[in-house]
Amino acid sequence: MPNNEDPKKEMTIAEEAGLPDNWVPIDSTPIVPSNMAAGTNPYGGGSLPPNFNLQPDTLSTNYKGPGIPAVRLMPVQGNPAVNAQTQSIVETAIAAIPPTVIPAFTSVTDGLIHGRAVWDGDAAVFQLTDDFNNYLGASLIPSSSETTQIGQLGWTLSGTVSTIQWWAGGQYPNMGQYGWANAATLGDNGLLLMNATNANQNTGWYGSAWALGESSNWWLTWVFKTDIVASSGNFNEYTTAGKSIYVGLVGTTAWNSAIGAFSRPDVFVGLRFDTTTGIGDSFFTFEAVANTSYSTAARHNTQGSTQVTNVAPTQGTWHRLDIYSTTPGTMTMVLDGSSTNTFTVALPQITITPSTCSTQLTNNVLLINANTGTSPHGVIPFSSGSIITTAGYTGTGSATFDGTFVIDISANSGGQIYCNLEGANIGANTSVPTITGYPALTPSIMYGNDGTVASPTGSAVTMVVDYFSFVQNPGVGGGSGTPVITDPRFFV
Numbered sequence: 001m002p003n004n005e006d007p008k009k010e011m012t013i014a015e016e017a018g019l020p021d022n023w024v025p026i027d028s029t030p031i032v033p034s035n036m037a038a039g040t041n042p043y044g045g046g047s048l049p050p051n052f053n054l055q056p057d058t059l060s061t062n063y064k065g066p067g068i069p070a071v072r073l074m075p076v077q078g079n080p081a082v083n084a085q086t087q088s089i090v091e092t093a094i095a096a097i098p099p100t101v102i103p104a105f106t107s108v109t110d111g112l113i114h115g116r117a118v119w120d121g122d123a124a125v126f127q128l129t130d131d132f133n134n135y136l137g138a139s140l141i142p143s144s145s146e147t148t149q150i151g152q153l154g155w156t157l158s159g160t161v162s163t164i165q166w167w168a169g170g171q172y173p174n175m176g177q178y179g180w181a182n183a184a185t186l187g188d189n190g191l192l193l194m195n196a197t198n199a200n201q202n203t204g205w206y207g208s209a210w211a212l213g214e215s216s217n218w219w220l221t222w223v224f225k226t227d228i229v230a231s232s233g234n235f236n237e238y239t240t241a242g243k244s245i246y247v248g249l250v251g252t253t254a255w256n257s258a259i260g261a262f263s264r265p266d267v268f269v270g271l272r273f274d275t276t277t278g279i280g281d282s283f284f285t286f287e288a289v290a291n292t293s294y295s296t297a298a299r300h301n302t303q304g305s306t307q308v309t310n311v312a313p314t315q316g317t318w319h320r321l322d323i324y325s326t327t328p329g330t331m332t333m334v335l336d337g338s339s340t341n342t343f344t345v346a347l348p349q350i351t352i353t354p355s356t357c358s359t360q361l362t363n364n365v366l367l368i369n370a371n372t373g374t375s376p377h378g379v380i381p382f383s384s385g386s387i388i389t390t391a392g393y394t395g396t397g398s399a400t401f402d403g404t405f406v407i408d409i410s411a412n413s414g415g416q417i418y419c420n421l422e423g424a425n426i427g428a429n430t431s432v433p434t435i436t437g438y439p440a441l442t443p444s445i446m447y448g449n450d451g452t453v454a455s456p457t458g459s460a461v462t463m464v465v466d467y468f469s470f471v472q473n474p475g476v477g478g479g480s481g482t483p484v485i486t487d488p489r490f491f492v
Contacts, residue, residue, distance in 0.1 A: 010420065043166040043445040094150060113268070113475035114145075114488030115483040124483055124490035127385020127471040128153060128194075130423055133176035134167040151314055153194055161190035166229060179229065179464035182243070182456060183446045187299065189244060189263035192465065204316040207269040209252045211385030211407075212325065213347045213438025219324040220443060222247050222270075224466035227316045229459050242284060242453030243464065245313065247321050249441040251381050263448050264299050266291040267381060267439045269331060269347065271321050273313055276301060278451040280388040283320075284309045286333045286343035290439050293381070300449045307343040309335050318466065326477035329438065350381050351436040359393070359433070360403050366405060370415035370435065380415055382407055383440035388417070392433040397426035401433070407475065445469060463478070 010225045012025055035179025115124030132151040147157035147165060157165065157180060164181040180190045180277035194208055212218060224247055229240050244263040244431035248270015264274060268289045276362060278301040311319070322334045335341040361367075366392070369382065386407045393401040400423060417435075447463035449456040472492055474481030483490035 007125070010418070023273055028465075088439070109197060111475055111478075112262075112471070112473040113479075113481050113483060115485070116272070122490075123488065125471065125473045128469065130155070131176040132178040132465055132467070134169075139175045141355040147222065150192070151468075156193050156245055157266040158183065158188050158193060159191045159446075159448065160188040162460075163198055164229060164462065166462075168464075174223070174466045177464050177466050179227070179462040180447070181460050181462045184456060185449065186454050186456070187244075187263045187449055187451050190463070191250075192445045194443055197373040201453075206384075209294050209383040209442040211387070211438070212331075212441045213329055213349075214385065214387045216325045216328045216470035217474050217479045218470065219322065219476050221323075221467065221469045222321045222443075222445065222465070223318060223463050224371055224445065225466070226447075227314060227462055227464050228312045229271070229462055239457055240313050240461075241271065241275065242456040243273065243275060243461070244446070244448055245271075246446040247271045247443070248444070250444040251293075251439040251441060252383055254363070263446060263451060264301065264419045265444075265446060266293045266300055267441070268304075269345075269441060270333065271309075271319075276449055277316060277412065277452045277453065279303065280302075281308075283312045283343075285333060286335075286341075286345070288331065288345045290381075292352065301451070304348060305345045307345075308323045309341040311335060311341060324477055326479060327415075347438055350439045351434055352381065353434050356430070356433055357432045358428045358430050359397070360428045361397065361400060361421060361423055363425070364420060364422050366401075366419040366421040367410075368415075368417040368419075368433075368435070370417065380417065381439040382417070382435075384409065386433050386437050386440050388437040390435050392431070393429060395429055397429050398431070400426060401429060404444060410476050411449035442468065 007476075043319050110119070112125055114122050116122050119125070123395045127463055130151045130153045148154070150157060155178075162183045164179075164183040164293060168177040168179070169175065170177045182189065226245070227242070238353075238430075246265055246268055248268065251267025252266040262277075264276070267290050270286070271284050272287050273280060273284050276299075286307045287304055289302070291300040291302055291304075320336055322337075325329055325331045325335075329347055330344065332342065332344040334343075352370070354427050355373040359367065384407055385406060388407060389404045391402055400421075405419040405421065407417055408420045445465060447473065473479075481491060484492070
């Protein structure tokens with residue numbers, strides 16, 4: 001290119017080549033004919049593959065210049081065979097990558113049939129639980145008068161026990177414990193009852209009893225042990241001699257419980273250990289019994305249906321008693337989850353014959369006013385929900401009064417039984433019927449002295465209660481049912 005500024009001045013090689021002003025020469029190794037490798041272009045040469053083609057904008061122009069190459073390459077263009085092979089390789093590689101597994105949502109179930117999704121507010125389930133934690137205000141070692149409001153459900157310890165009643169925090173899983181020791185008198189014992197603050201020897205505890213014999217799909221659990229605690233700094237030697245233990249369910253009859261020499265309940269379903277002469281247990285024994293209670297208190301050693309286990313009470317050993325029902329009138333008892341120590345039994349019914357009775361139907365209420373205050377029957381063994389069968393009425397209204405009825409309202413120690421029954425009013429009928437039904441039951445643990453040993457030893461041998469639960473629902477025990485939204489508690 002000519003230099004217009006100074007035509008006489010010779011141009012440099014860069015100027016003659018038309019290179020820009022910012023061009024900088026780069027030194028390179030000179031080519032030596034005897035060493036051709038030193039100056040060889042490291043990039044290979046040869047014809048382009050078929051899938052590389054000229055850009056159409058430069059194909060026919062043959063325009064050359066410093067900014068445009070003579071040949072421009074377009075993106076790689078595959079052919080069907082190559083594309084298929086590439087796709088196969090990619091798919092194989094992707095398939096070899098372990099998939100990311102997102103856990104599927106698993107519906108949580110507790111074995112019950114719920115009426116609503118919010119379980120804590122589900123009226124379809126009746127459930128009680130107690131871990132026997134120390135209640136607010138109780139001392140570490142309560143005095144003998146601190147025997148009420150025990151645990152979360154407000155249990156009462158009635159009867160005659162030693163001055164040793166105690167709380168313990170416990171070690172997992174036995175967190176929260178309550179215990180008591182036996183007194184030193186023949187037959188004295190402690191009777192742990194739920195919410196029965198008015199329980200006494202002459203009336204009973206109807207408000208705390210349930211009609212369990214008529215129903216099913218319920219499950220009860222007790223966790224307990226016998227052990228020793230220090231008494232005035234001394235440890236008594238552990239012994240089961242002269243002891244009486246009843247863990248499970250007792251009837252509403254209170255005459256023969258927790259007073260004097262009456263440490264055996266007349267109505268009982270559960271696990272016993274009773275060393276009284278005539279019973280003489282060496283091992284825990286399952287029993288279901290429904291003896292009649294009398295107005296003249298006495299200890300009734302007549303046994304019901306029994307099965308002896310292979311487990312004896314030992315110091316500091318925890319036990320779990322499960323009692324459950326899947327069929328009305330039948331109960332199964334299991335000790336420590338053992339298939340060997342399992343007993344299925346029919347709950348016995350009980351029949352009472354009042355001394356005197358007056359029955360009437362007024363404003364759709366059947367009232368049976370049975371005088372049970374004299375021998376041979378001391379108290380009514382039924383409660384609200386019990387199904388009773390009456391028989392033997394004579395005279396006016398006998399066809400109405402003989403039958404099967406549900407105690408809808410109450411039954412109490414005075415012998416009053418109320419049932420809803422539609423019909424025309426019928427005046428008082430004073431004939432005396434027999435009344436038969438399953439005894440109502442309430443959770444309880446009885447522990448103390450038997451009815452034989454006059455001066456029991458081991459007054460620091462204690463019953464320790466760790467856990468109680470009761471649940472009732474159609475799903476218990478694998479039952480079935482469909483909740484009905486219009487029923488107040490979803491089931492009838």
